[in-house]
Amino acid sequence: MLDQAQWTQVVEQAVRAPSIHNTQPWTFTASGDRLEVRRDTARVLPAIDPTGRQQVLSCGVAVQFAVVALRASGCTAEVEVLPDPADPEHLATVRVLGRAEPSAADVRAAAAIGARHTDRAPFLAEPLPAGLLDQLQVEAGRDGVWLKPIGRVEEETAVAVLLDQGEQLEQRDPAYLAELQAWLRTDPDAPDGVPVASLPTGDRATNYVVRDFAGGGAAPDVLPTPADDDPPPPVEHPSVVLLGTAADDRPAWVRAGMALGRLLLTVTDAGLAASPLTQALDQGWARNRLTARLGLVGHPQMMLRLGRPSGTPVTSGRRPVGEVLRVG
Numbered sequence: 001m002l003d004q005a006q007w008t009q010v011v012e013q014a015v016r017a018p019s020i021h022n023t024q025p026w027t028f029t030a031s032g033d034r035l036e037v038r039r040d041t042a043r044v045l046p047a048i049d050p051t052g053r054q055q056v057l058s059c060g061v062a063v064q065f066a067v068v069a070l071r072a073s074g075c076t077a078e079v080e081v082l083p084d085p086a087d088p089e090h091l092a093t094v095r096v097l098g099r100a101e102p103s104a105a106d107v108r109a110a111a112a113i114g115a116r117h118t119d120r121a122p123f124l125a126e127p128l129p130a131g132l133l134d135q136l137q138v139e140a141g142r143d144g145v146w147l148k149p150i151g152r153v154e155e156e157t158a159v160a161v162l163l164d165q166g167e168q169l170e171q172r173d174p175a176y177l178a179e180l181q182a183w184l185r186t187d188p189d190a191p192d193g194v195p196v197a198s199l200p201t202g203d204r205a206t207n208y209v210v211r212d213f214a215g216g217g218a219a220p221d222v223l224p225t226p227a228d229d230d231p232p233p234p235v236e237h238p239s240v241v242l243l244g245t246a247a248d249d250r251p252a253w254v255r256a257g258m259a260l261g262r263l264l265l266t267v268t269d270a271g272l273a274a275s276p277l278t279q280a281l282d283q284g285w286a287r288n289r290l291t292a293r294l295g296l297v298g299h300p301q302m303m304l305r306l307g308r309p310s311g312t313p314v315t316s317g318r319r320p321v322g323e324v325l326r327v328g
């Protein structure tokens with residue numbers, strides 16, 4: 001049994017989860033030994049996320065962060081995914097099973113929650129530590145999720161083309177641009193949305209186009225334009241991985257989010273950072289094309305750049321826990 005203060009501490013960690021456009025599309029209900037996690041349908045993104053898949057995935061990360069926070073506080077826990085078929089927005093219930101001394105790995109994972117940020121800037125030109133991708137594959141597999149490094153030249157080309165097509169088509173969609181603008185924040189203390197300060201400035205030389213949050217005239221004044229005589233940017237070679245699942249339903253989306261949460265904490269603990277590249281996964285046509293071009297068995301759920309940060313990433317805001325947690 002956890003009391004209000006203990007559940008508040010757990011949820012303070014859970015809400016550090018990344019979420020699409022930092023919508024934080026979750027609510028938590030805690031009582032006794034249970035924490036229920038629901039999607040908040042008041043915060044949907046119909047243009048970029050018409051099926052809600054990416055928001056459910058975001059909630060899955062929050063579930064994983066809650067489990068990590070519980071373990072670090074000396075509680076063992078289990079997760080039931082989609083426990084009530086009659087309530088599809090009730091995505092998971094985390095149940096405390098008992099007490100156990102946290103392992104060193106539990107403590108490190110919990111410390112990584114606060115250190116993790118989405119880092120959209122170019123990464124340093126160095127390979128990932130040996131064995132890291134293998135470790136990430138094993139960890140993703142614990143949630144039934146596969147991880148595929150985009151390694152071969154033809155895979156890189158297919159991904160690059162689809163990211164570019166996805167980005168261009170979205171930038172031509174007024175509803176998508178309006179949504180981006182609605183979630184872009186110039187106030188660094190904003191409790192949600194994507195802070196302008198977290199967006200990279202300047203030209204990029206990369207196959208993997210980072211989402212242009214301020215493009216298409218959505219917010220023309222918020223980012224500086226590079227000058228004509230600026231030197232060309234160095235070519236980026238980030239490591240890119242794709243996470244996917246055999247099924248493509250809500251339980252699979254929640255589990256993909258939990259695996260993403262695990263992966264992000266491992267990456268952070270290794271001194272690295274990540275940023276999602278989801279323009280090739282937002283719309284059904286793009287996901288289908290990605291599946292066909294890469295010959296995937298299953299459904300792509302998340303694409304990530306991984307690498308060593310070249311600067312200090314910006315912290316994005318979170319809503320106060322009191323707004324999202326009800327303790328019964």
Ligand SMILES: Cc1cc2nc3c(=O)[nH]c(=O)nc-3n(C[C@H](O)[C@H](O)[C@H](O)COP(=O)(O)O)c2cc1C
Nearest residue numbers: 018019020021022054058117118211276277278316
């Ligand atoms: C499902 C999902 C999709 C995302 N897609 C993108 C993306 O395409 N481009 C991007 O730069 N960030 C993307 N993000 C990162 C969010 O914008 C970021 O998590 C949010 O702004 C909060 O910032 P933080 O991760 O630094 O805490 C995505 C995050 C999630 C969970």
